[in-house]
Amino acid sequence: MNNEERLYQAIGEVDDELLERMERAMAEQPTGRADRNRNKGRLLWQAALSSVLIAAAALLLIFNDSLFHRDGNVTYTASGPVVDRAIGNESSSSVVTPGNGQIVYFDSVRRAFETNKDSRTKYFVAIDLFADEMPLNVGSFDTHRELKRLQELGLQVGYAESWTYQGEGGQVDYLYAAGLLTAEQLKNFPASSEYGYAFRFATNADGTPVTTENFVEAGSRTKIK
């Protein structure tokens, strides 16, 4: 037996626990190829509905900004001004995958930095975590560990809840990693060399922004009001 075969054979002896985690991750993927084909019609219908609703939301933003923005794109909480949204659409060029140790700010977040000069302003952002340029599951141990590390560095990070469409007219909530961070904290973000980070403003499926009411700090059971 040569070395490659010996290595291959040795890989066969890995712990059950690692294999179980892999199979669980595989099962958690929402759409395998077969599922995609099976759900194609439903997904097309959902995509069409989402597009109409997003377009409607965009029109509302353009023609009646005050409907969604009580005071520009800043809302006020007990802790001071909070930015949880930005006016205008995201340009496709801003959507890139960060490599390990890299940070990507979506255009909307960059624009918000320029618009809001108050250093006390906090930005309520979604934190998309990547490892080796692949997104981490929000429920994964790695995500939990990284949020804990950031929290120990004094950053207000945790999880937020958004919703998307599911089935015919139904809605389903989902979690994502989020942070309530100042511009300085975002610009000097303590990135780990193990992960990539993308910061954006999260929205629900109808285009409305997710607010801080849906934010829970890591390790806490209470939502921030």
Add this chain to the structure above:
Amino acid sequence: MNSPSSSTSESQDEKIIDLFWNRSESAIGEASREYGRYCYSISYHILRSTEDAEECVNDTWLRTWNAIPPQRPGKLSFFVGRIVRNLSLDKFRSKKAKRRGGEMSPILEELSEAIPGGPDTESLVLDRELGRVINDFLRTLPENACHLFLARYWHSMPLAEIAAKFGVKENNIKASLFRTRGKLKEYLEKEGMQP
């Protein structure tokens, strides 16, 4: 590949293991019904031959019969998966299987990149020690990289299948595997896994 882990309950595993344990002749039939496709899928990825894969799967039940008792596996799918994997590797080593192609040749070629001192180095390490080091190494990886590594090098899945299962582009999978092989080589060197 249909992963039985999601659909087969632990109690069903226990029942089948009990059948083997009690030397019940229905054990093999039950195991085959539950894990036959799973084992066949692993073997077929390696051998790319229906006939050979079926032969390996049949041999797997015999090996399992001989192994339980005295062994009592935790998760039966991984236990029979390891057996069929090893049987398929043995069969692959015949020249006939190598010529036929399948996933095994590219997988072994890829793994050669992870071997300290290059692929011609003789006698890498004692197998048992190597297994322990690989386990330790995999625990240093980010979760996704670990999952992709195992999908490719434990399940011997083709890249396209991994892409479909994990919803990740093939190029990203290749890049991740490339980086992981590099890390594995460094780790093996650090652990003194070279002659």
